Amino acid sequence: MSDTVKIPRFLLIKQYIENHIASGSWPVGTRVPSENDLAVSFSVSRMTARRALKELDDQGFLNRAPGRGSFVAKPQVRAPHIELRNVVQNIQNLGRYSCRIVSLDSIHADMFIAKTMRVNVDDELYKGVFVHLDANKPAQLEEIYVNPSLAPAFIKQNYQKVVADAYLNWVAQPNHTEYQLSAIMPSAAQRRQLELTHEGEGPCIKITKRHWAQELVISLSILINPSDSYHLGAEIT
Amino acid sequence: MSDTVKIPRFLLIKQYIENHIASGSWPVGTRVPSENDLAVSFSVSRMTARRALKELDDQGFLNRAPGRGSFVAKPQVRAPHIELRNVVQNIQNLGRYSCRIVSLDSIHADMFIAKTMRVNVDDELYKGVFVHLDANKPAQLEEIYVNPSLAPAFIKQNYQKVVADAYLNWVAQPNHTEYQLSAIMPSAAQRRQLELTHEGEGPCIKITKRHWAQELVISLSILINPSDSYHLGAEIT
DNA sequence: AAGTGGTCTAGACCACCAG
């Protein structure tokens, strides 16, 4: 006799959605059926339909938003395991480091920051903006958001002496760090901070760095580097 | 007024378990409370306790087995060796790789190329231009210059099958690789090759890669990536 | 007001593993 394998229903629903995405019939941005839709059309409880959508969300195939729906996500190419040399550390080793503190205070999380740092909108966060100088010339603009519950004294430190990143690594050892790299056109404010005088010219490299401790995001750093200032170290094979 | 934030119960359970793991009171291999145990002790339904355990399983903190229980997992050991893996290799692993050969011929070094490759002006070099495709969509534009004395058959290879970079690593093992990163505005030709025309204006990440063998430069690659396509993997400290 | 996703409950049946 043929052994019929029992396939979980949530998997059938996942495959149904995946097929539509893979075949292109649901292009990026398409709204997929809601939990209730799927529950009805697959004759399944909402919790089961929900599981299918949630796992597709976790896997990056969907973006979901309360009150709006679930949408086909834009595929992202991942390149694992790249080390970015720390520009600031580099300058410090050369003995030319100094820091300009643009701001350092307590703020309330907007939607983007809240999502990225896994906190609620309007939660209190620390925010610091620094310009790292190499021989008194701006080398990097840093915008850092810190979860106060994990580093309550963050805002009281003297960042003329200690770099914010080093302080955080000390008080709340991250067990995980994520990097994301992109190229951007700096805003007028960013250009001013970096003293990029050439009008409108010059894209920058943006590095987004997220430190985790257990399940919590300790900090989110947004580093803006002028286009030509970022050199990666030599690597031996 | 003090806003009390509603914390989901499954999160409290997760944190409870994480704290025991992080503090060392539940070492690797320890059996953690079962779904039913947690449901009772936290006065919660089994589905809620289950969620906490399942997420910790997904995140690699626990190993679970039907009939046996949930156990503290051994911390994931990541390679301490840092590697810059290129986008192309990644796409190949996904089985979605293809390549469009824009040009492949013999040229004479201009001043910039000659200086960068440590050869004389007007020396003969091989030059290839490729568009690396991920599921038939451009993911990276590669411009590669090769020293013919170190890879004389470079120009005769079939790059539909073998990536130029892989071929070079095979015929002339580089003992040293340098990377340089910058942000650029793509030229009209580059935008066309990457099919960025519909996305309007946008900066790109440029990676310049130089392979050395002994004191000679084997190759110089200039890789252009659309601004948002480059995500870096997580890294354990 | 209607619809969406986020959380949660109090049950249920199953396959699996242990003593």
Add this chain to the structure above:
DNA sequence: TGGTGGTCTAGACCACTTT
């Protein structure tokens, strides 16, 4: 046989967004 995790149900309340 009793406990474990894996799947599933048919409800529920909430915060949120859109209409």
